[in-house]
Every structure is written in structure tokens, then in C-alpha cells.
Amino acid sequence: MKKRILVVAILLVGLGGLFTVKLDPPKPVELENGFLYPQAYDLAPFELVDQHKQAFTNTSLQGKWSLFFIGFTFCPDVCPTTLNKLAAAYPELNKIAPLQVVFLSVDPKRDTPDKLLTYVNFFNPEFKAVTGEQTQIFPLTRSLGLTYAMVGEGENYQVDHSAGYVLVSPQGTRVAVFKPTAALGKPPQVLNEQLINDFRKIVAQYKPSR
Numbered sequence: 001m002k003k004r005i006l007v008v009a010i011l012l013v014g015l016g017g018l019f020t021v022k023l024d025p026p027k028p029v030e031l032e033n034g035f036l037y038p039q040a041y042d043l044a045p046f047e048l049v050d051q052h053k054q055a056f057t058n059t060s061l062q063g064k065w066s067l068f069f070i071g072f073t074f075c076p077d078v079c080p081t082t083l084n085k086l087a088a089a090y091p092e093l094n095k096i097a098p099l100q101v102v103f104l105s106v107d108p109k110r111d112t113p114d115k116l117l118t119y120v121n122f123f124n125p126e127f128k129a130v131t132g133e134q135t136q137i138f139p140l141t142r143s144l145g146l147t148y149a150m151v152g153e154g155e156n157y158q159v160d161h162s163a164g165y166v167l168v169s170p171q172g173t174r175v176a177v178f179k180p181t182a183a184l185g186k187p188p189q190v191l192n193e194q195l196i197n198d199f200r201k202i203v204a205q206y207k208p209s210r
Helices: 003-022 078-096 112-120 134-143 192-205
Strands: 035-043 049-051 053-058 063-071 099-105 128-131 148-151 157-159 166-169 173-178
Touching: 035 192, 049 134, 053 166, 063 157, 078 099, 078 157, 078 192, 099 112, 099 134, 134 192, 148 173, 166 192, 173 192
Parallel strands: 063 099, 099 128
Antiparallel strands: 035 173, 049 053, 049 128, 063 166, 148 157, 166 173
């Protein structure tokens, strides 16, 4: 009888542990600016070219974190502001984990690799500047959750585009987005301090799904 009571007690303790696990799941990561997706998303297959005229594909994302944003070199405000801010944040971000900044030009008609090389080198020669055919760019921007549209006619057209950043994992999957905030009289931007703090939190808790 005593043995039976002891076995029941052990089982109840074990079940209590299971219930504790179920009732107290790990708390979600609290970010200052970014949004961490509930699950990682695969990116569409793509074949682009970088500023050095080298191929840039899904394989180029393996083994390091990638921070994407889209734009064009004729951009009057958002793109140069973004690149300037990322150049300032990059040393600290790269201390947290190996990271490549990827400027994806959605204006391949005007943004040749040579143009991209001159443009991105002004901010940081280590940054990637990539482009390609619209048939490659459009599916990639969609899977990144970013949008763009050509506005106007003739040679002086503009490009409306998302101003946020998308974080891609070392496995090449989309894991988080950082959305800019708008200040009166200034282009929308992501604050560097928040970006660095959020990246640190994401890297610390990240576990590859495969």
C-alpha cells in the first residue's frame, strides 16, 4: 500500500512539472523597434549581381546575418540617410554577430554595378549593393515583405519604396523587420540604438528551425 502511494505521488509530481512547462512557456523577445516573426520565412530564389559584378544569390546569405533595405541611387533623402546611419551602426552590429548590410536597388535601369560601387563606397565599402532584372527583384522584395513602385515618366522618374530594414538569418530566412518612425520635417528612420539593442536580443535567443 505504501509503495502504491509513493508511486502515485511521484507521478503527480511529474505531471505537475509537465503542467508547469505548458502553463509557463518561454516569454517572447521584447524588442524596442523591431518585430520578430513567429516563424522564419524562406526567401524566393534569386540571382542578382553586386557592385563588383559578382553573382549574389540565396547562397550568398548563408553563414552570416544579412540586413536588407531597398532603394535607388537617385533617392533624394531616405536612402542616403539610411546608409549613413547604417555606416555608423555597422561596427557595433558586427561585434554582436557577423553581419552584411545589403542595399538592394530596385532601379536597375539606372543603377548599374559601376554606379552602385561608387555610391555605396561613399558610405562603407564593406556594404553589399545589389541589383538585377525586375523578374528577380520583384519576387525577392515580396518575400522580404518590402514594396516599391515607379512614379513619374521620362528620365527623372522617382521610386516610392519601403524605408524599413529586414533581418535575414544565417540560414537565409526572413526573421525580423525594423520599421522606421517619422519625425516632423525629417525622413522616416530607424534609430541606431534601438536597432543595435534589438539585434543583440534576436541573436541571443535565435535557434535555427532546421
